[in-house]
Amino acid sequence: MTRIAEKPNMHAARMEAVKPLSVLDVNGNVASEVEMPQLNNNQLREIMRKMVFTRIWDQRAISLGRQGRLGFYAPVSGQEASMIGSQSALDKEDFILPGYRDIPQIVWHGLPLYQAFLYSRGHQHGGQIPAGVNVLIPQIIIGAQIVQTVGVAMGLKKRGKNNVAITFTGDGGSSQGDFYEGLNFAGAFKLPAIFVVQNNGYAISVPRHKQTTAETIAQKSLAAGIAGVQVDGMDVLAVYKAVADARERAINGGGPTLIETLTYRFGPHSLSGDDPTRYRSQTESGEWEPKDPLIRFRKFLEKKNLWNEADENRVIEEAKDAVTDAIKKAESIEKMTIPQMIDSMYENTPPYLQEQMKQFSAWEGK
Amino acid sequence: MAQMTMIQAITDAMRVELAKDENVLIFGEDVGHYGGVFRATEGLQKEFGEDRVFDTPLAESGIGGLAVGLGLQGFRPVAEIQFSGFMFEAMDSICGQSARMRIRSGGRFNSPIVFRSPYGVGVKAAEYHTDNLEGLLVQTPGLKVVIPSNPYDAKGLLISAIRDNDPVFFLEHMKLYRSFRQEVPEGEYTVPLGKANVVREGNDLTVIAYGAMVQTSLKAAEEIEKARGVKAEVIDLRTLSPLDTDTIVESVKKTNRAVVVQEAQQSAGIAAEVIARLNERAILHLEAPVLRIASPDISFTFPSVEDQWVPNPQRVVEGMNRVLDF
Ligand SMILES: Cc1ncc(C[n+]2csc(CCOP(=O)(O)OP(=O)(O)O)c2C)c(N)n1
Numbered sequence: 001m002t003r004i005a006e007k008p009n010m011h012a013a014r015m016e017a018v019k020p021l022s023v024l025d026v027n028g029n030v031a032s033e034v035e036m037p038q039l040n041n042n043q044l045r046e047i048m049r050k051m052v053f054t055r056i057w058d059q060r061a062i063s064l065g066r067q068g069r070l071g072f073y074a075p076v077s078g079q080e081a082s083m084i085g086s087q088s089a090l091d092k093e094d095f096i097l098p099g100y101r102d103i104p105q106i107v108w109h110g111l112p113l114y115q116a117f118l119y120s121r122g123h124q125h126g127g128q129i130p131a132g133v134n135v136l137i138p139q140i141i142i143g144a145q146i147v148q149t150v151g152v153a154m155g156l157k158k159r160g161k162n163n164v165a166i167t168f169t170g171d172g173g174s175s176q177g178d179f180y181e182g183l184n185f186a187g188a189f190k191l192p193a194i195f196v197v198q199n200n201g202y203a204i205s206v207p208r209h210k211q212t213t214a215e216t217i218a219q220k221s222l223a224a225g226i227a228g229v230q231v232d233g234m235d236v237l238a239v240y241k242a243v244a245d246a247r248e249r250a251i252n253g254g255g256p257t258l259i260e261t262l263t264y265r266f267g268p269h270s271l272s273g274d275d276p277t278r279y280r281s282q283t284e285s286g287e288w289e290p291k292d293p294l295i296r297f298r299k300f301l302e303k304k305n306l307w308n309e310a311d312e313n314r315v316i317e318e319a320k321d322a323v324t325d326a327i328k329k330a331e332s333i334e335k336m337t338i339p340q341m342i343d344s345m346y347e348n349t350p351p352y353l354q355e356q357m358k359q360f361s362a363w364e365g366k
Numbered sequence: 367m368a369q370m371t372m373i374q375a376i377t378d379a380m381r382v383e384l385a386k387d388e389n390v391l392i393f394g395e396d397v398g399h400y401g402g403v404f405r406a407t408e409g410l411q412k413e414f415g416e417d418r419v420f421d422t423p424l425a426e427s428g429i430g431g432l433a434v435g436l437g438l439q440g441f442r443p444v445a446e447i448q449f450s451g452f453m454f455e456a457m458d459s460i461c462g463q464s465a466r467m468r469i470r471s472g473g474r475f476n477s478p479i480v481f482r483s484p485y486g487v488g489v490k491a492a493e494y495h496t497d498n499l500e501g502l503l504v505q506t507p508g509l510k511v512v513i514p515s516n517p518y519d520a521k522g523l524l525i526s527a528i529r530d531n532d533p534v535f536f537l538e539h540m541k542l543y544r545s546f547r548q549e550v551p552e553g554e555y556t557v558p559l560g561k562a563n564v565v566r567e568g569n570d571l572t573v574i575a576y577g578a579m580v581q582t583s584l585k586a587a588e589e590i591e592k593a594r595g596v597k598a599e600v601i602d603l604r605t606l607s608p609l610d611t612d613t614i615v616e617s618v619k620k621t622n623r624a625v626v627v628q629e630a631q632q633s634a635g636i637a638a639e640v641i642a643r644l645n646e647r648a649i650l651h652l653e654a655p656v657l658r659i660a661s662p663d664i665s666f667t668f669p670s671v672e673d674q675w676v677p678n679p680q681r682v683v684e685g686m687n688r689v690l691d692f
Contacts, residue, residue: 071669072492100492122490122669140494141452142424175423176455203424205400211423272491278400338674341664356632356662363681364674 022232028299051080056319065271074101075267081293082261085239097145097167106135113326143178153193166194172203183224192250205279221258233261264288370550373543375517379524394446430459450485451494464533465508477533486539490669498630511607515580517548522557562610568597571623576603586682632660654692
């Protein structure tokens with residue numbers, strides 16, 4: 001009797017040895033001309049601007065968090081290439097369904113920074129996405145955004161739009177049932193959906209190898225019968241390319257894509273008491289530092305005379321000012337009241353809730 | 367005896383049971399090496415090994431199903447749902463499956479599971495972290511629901527829960543985790559499930575509460591005593607399902623007035639159930655309608671307004687005054 005794994009079609013079901021897509025090498029030299037995305041100089045500079053801006057904003061957000069001026073916040077430094085490479089490849093009409101860490105993508109897609117801060121502080125106005133900005137408020141429930149993406153993608157398709165729905169989760173998130181359901185639905189309906197798994201090696205304290213014994217997360221696309229690709233997530237051009245390709249495939253009726261970006265978060269999981277030294281070694285963090293996506297892309301741009309120290313300093317100042325303004329604005333927004341919140345619970349407030357509004361107004365008046 | 371916080375008492379309960387019964391298994395997200403996001407399982411993996419205390423992949427539905435299956439194999443799973451709002455992902459295993467195992471199999475199989483989860487308003491955690499979902503759980507026949515209000519009870523109730531052959535959802539209020547210490551005996555002792563506790567005696571009215579609202583009610587009781595010399599009896603329900611009707615009915619027969627305090631949204635909650643039982647069993651002893659003090663019927667607390675959302679001692683006192691002056 002042949003053992004099942006020896007049957008040839010079982011081998012066929014396994015992925016070819018996966019080699020992550022990469023465009024730039026660690027020194028910022030072009031490693032693969034064929035994969036080089038078509039971007040003009042302004043676009044290249046804009047990507048760098050967004051990455052530097054995001055790094056500064058992240059550092060400032062961490063310190064604002066420590067001062068108690070922000071609420072829940074999940075640091076992003078290290079993941080800029082993955083986040084901004086993705087967002088930069090999108091059309092303004094594409095719809096982003098973020099996880100809790102994916103604030104940069106939705107801010108660069110149009111959510112005002114001060115609202116991101118308000119969201120963090122637990123203020124309702126943070127989630128009032130301006131009209132014309134196609135993003136959802138960050139999702140806390142890991143996996144919920146993935147199945148919802150399928151619905152948005154189906155809606156876009158039914159409406160005849162040439163747009164995609166894109167969602168983000170982490171290596172941990174790829175364990176949720178919702179992840180598999182989302183991929184499978186998107187495949188079954190051939191929907192214009194893009195699923196990005198930002199594999200930063202950890203789900204809070206649990207390392208990737210304890211999350212799944214699959215060799216790669218990209219290969220989880222196989223079971224759903226959809227395209228899958230693994231990308232060097234510290235290489236912004238590679239991420240851009242993967243998302244741009246997936247987008248093109250999707251709007252041309254080629255169906256969804258799963259993209260795994262290999263990345264690293266330099267900071268703690270969140271500002272809510274996480275201590276990464278309990279589960280990550282210094283050697284490991286040290287090994288990732290030279291792969292910093294900002295360093296690599298800066299080298300690339302500098303070689304083309306597209307970036308210099310003055311450019312960088314200008315963006316740093318711009319970012320500092322923008323963060324200062326945004327937090328000031330967030331802090332100046334009127335505090336919420338319970339009656340106000342009751343008012344937004346239903347389109348038409350039912351009588352028993354109107355009574356509660358009165359009761360709470362009386363209490364708040366005291 | 368040692369002075370312990372509630373979280374230490376909870377860890378201690380798990381340690382006692384891991385040591386006593388090799389069928390006890392602890393699992394969930396980050397509970398192993400990391401010791402849990404609140405450190406509730408701190409040191410347990412080191413002491414009992416990865417076979418007994420382990421991390422799962424990030425999937426609550428998987429955690430719930432794993433618990434149900436291990437229960438069928440005679441293990442006693444203690445599964446952590448990292449924050450209360452994440453239980454929705456595991457709701458089928460919790461309410462649809464574990465709670466029905468005994469009745470579906472006519473008693474052949476059971477679900478000797480404890481689901482543990484932090485919850486509760488007042489620590490300004492992100493959305494979906496603090497939700498008061500005990501009402502959903504209590505609506506599920508077959509499931510026991512426990513909420514301790516102090517370190518001593520937490521340890522004794524958790525040991526009882528782990529030894530119980532029916533599924534128990536054990537909800538731990540985050541604000542109580544480290545807010546005070548109490549004498550907690552070493553080793554094993556139990557506090558029985560299904561038994562409320564009279565935490566303050568009085569003759570003038572009864573305040574019924576659970577979780578963090580016990581502290582709030584005790585403060586309110588002191589305030590009203592200072593203000594108008596009224597002696598309130600305060601009852602800590604401790605177990606919401608099965609609810610200890612006898613203790614509350616006995617108290618109300620003595621005091622003739624009652625207020626029920628819950629942190630959860632008002633409608634269709636535990637307070638409503640308590641009031642219904644008082645109507646059924648003590649209506650002729652009541653001098654005034656029983657009032658409930660609860661949160662507004664809005665879906666979750668935005669951290670910015672938590673303090674206005676959750677019942678405070680002033681609101682409880684106001685309710686007590688209304689009942690006294692009816
Ligand atoms: C349904 C659900 N379960 C658990 C959590 C708690 N939690 C928040 S982040 C996290 C780890 C996520 O890791 P990963 O998906 O790899 O993303 P990363 O944070 O590393 O970017 C966990 C367990 C949650 N938010 N939602």
